[in-house]
Amino acid sequence: MPEARNEAVAAALTELSERFPHLHWDFRPDPSGGRTELISQWLGEADEDVMLCAFRGAHIDERFHRQDFFFLNFAYGGDYDALSARYNNRITLHCGDCYIGQPYSGYAMKKDGPEETTIVGLLIQKEAFFREYLEPLSADTALLRFFLEPQKNKYADEFIRLTLPDGSPIWQLLDLMLVEYVEKKDDSQKILKALTLSLLLYVARSYHADQEPARPTAAEALCDYIALHSDTVTLRSLASHFGYHPVYLSRLLPRLTGNHFSTLVTEARMRKAALFLDNTQLSIEKIAALLGYKDSSNFYRAYKSYYGTTPRQQA
Incomplete structure (x- = not known):
């Protein structure tokens, strides 16, 4: 300086x-x-x-x-x-x-x-x-x-x-x-x-x-990345970040985590959705956009499937 x-x-x-x-x-x-x-x-x-x-x-x-x-x-x-x-x-x-x-x-x-x-x-x-x-x-x-x-x-x-x-x-x-x-x-x-x-x-x-743990396991590292980038992450971007081929990673994730890529992304998004709905006055449309949904109707369907209730009923 x-x-x-x-x-x-x-x-x-x-x-x-x-x-x-x-x-x-x-x-x-x-x-x-x-x-x-x-x-x-x-x-x-x-x-x-x-x-x-x-x-x-x-x-x-x-x-x-x-x-x-x-x-x-x-x-x-x-x-x-x-x-x-x-x-x-x-x-x-x-x-x-x-x-x-x-x-x-x-x-x-x-x-x-x-x-x-x-x-x-x-x-x-x-x-x-x-x-x-x-x-x-x-x-x-x-x-x-x-x-x-x-x-x-x-x-x-x-x-x-x-x-x-x-x-x-x-x-x-x-x-x-x-x-x-x-x-x-x-x-x-x-x-x-x-x-x-x-x-x-x-x-x-x-x-x-x-x-972060000093030496995260491969499963922890993958899940942490998905959670941090759940609004934009794709299988291709996740594979590129960790140096995998997308096809290989799509088969590896279930073995490491017990879930497919789409399930892990949905879980990460739904955890954040619950936080927003419980603690803010943000509109459903705004929350959907924050979570990475281009169409709020897709967010409605994902939320209803995951929690068994609609976002409006939760809010």
């Missing part, structure tokens, strides 16, 4: 860390369900879908709270502790780690010297997340379930922890976003939302790689 770029990023971090104590810290009790936890409202401006914040120091002792937005906290420099509601868990985030939290998941940052730490937060409004980013992230079923869970279970309290290598493009994107957010222009939100999409796609790639 050129020195001028380093200086711009350093200046942005300094500016955001100075703003940090003066953000819109508004903790309100949850008005629904009779719960007493405090809910942190959106910290950015009303017209912002994406915002960045930064803490720098040797001591932070946040009150335990929940927040009404998605967030990704990056241990940009140094270590800190994250207190979560999941199993009363307190984990240490080391430099290079990323903590991803759902709306309403319990959380608090803790740090008590002596070394200084820098924590960068990327915050995304719920509505903007589902509008802008749900579709591009829908390939990985496990990740999709994580992001959709709060729609069904408000207090899901799940989180994701990733360790990102120094050379990850995520850090470069984050640096660009820091400078863009501080040096705000009229089109900054458009740029930030585009950068956020790129960052989230790299996060999805890192998450998938992190979830």
Whole structure:
């Protein structure tokens, strides 16, 4: 990174860390369900879908709270502790780690010297997340379930922890976003939302790689590829990816998995269909398109055959 770029990023971090104590810290009790936890409202401006914040120091002792937005906290420099509601868990985030939290998941940052730490937060409004980013992230079923869970279970309290290598493009994107957010222009939100999409796609790639077994079996590798590309995969493209002839692969799949190619694709699509129907307000036609069906009537027939009910009855 050129020195001028380093200086711009350093200046942005300094500016955001100075703003940090003066953000819109508004903790309100949850008005629904009779719960007493405090809910942190959106910290950015009303017209912002994406915002960045930064803490720098040797001591932070946040009150335990929940927040009404998605967030990704990056241990940009140094270590800190994250207190979560999941199993009363307190984990240490080391430099290079990323903590991803759902709306309403319990959380608090803790740090008590002596070394200084820098924590960068990327915050995304719920509505903007589902509008802008749900579709591009829908390939990985496990990740999709994580992001959709709060729609069904408000207090899901799940989180994701990733360790990102120094050379990850995520850090470069984050640096660009820091400078863009501080040096705000009229089109900054458009740029930030585009950068956020790129960052989230790299996060999805890192998450998938992190979830893969060290040495997946041939059956696992084939099924994982089908699940990730269920909207576009063909027998020919699957064979090409793994270096097989399509005819040989069509005979190999039943031996390895117990199912033919078309059955594996349908199963992968139906698992995602259930997630979309249970957790979103997307139309049947939109869900069909997301799953790779060019005609929604084909989706209806496949769903009815698989689940014994129609998508509309499920929705």
